[in-house]
Amino acid sequence: MSCWQKLYVRDPEFEIIAGHSFDKVFEVYTEDGSAVDLQTPGVIINWSLCKYGAKDMPLLSKSTNDGGITILGGDEVNVFQVHIVHVDTSDMDGLYTMQLAITDPAGTVSQAYEADFIIRSRISNVN
Secondary structure, rough: HHHHHHHEEEEOOOOEEEEOOEEEEEEEOOOOOOOOOOOOOOOOOEEEEEOOOOOOEEEEEEEOOOEEEEOOOOOOOEEEEEEEOHHHHHHEEEEEEEEEEEEEEOEEEEEEEEEEEEOOOOOOOOO
């Protein structure tokens, strides 16, 4: 059993222009509205992106294990950033699905979030 109740993420759906670097910030809460302490040793966060309708074929994955996700320090124990670099999305265009999974220190995985992610192609002569 997870050490947390059902998890919730506060984050609106969003869109970007292909080939842009950015840090996407997420906040994680339990069902009763309490902040989830992501700074607890053993917590692992995984974020994946796939083409809409193709969940068995992830195109991009980021994790706290590979440096693609950073848990913010200090008082914001429930906040983390996913680091997207320009090459991650440079060849993408269209509707995608992103999913977030958080593994607690006991090893239980919670599918905390799923949302649409729109990537618009860049106009060729605009830098």
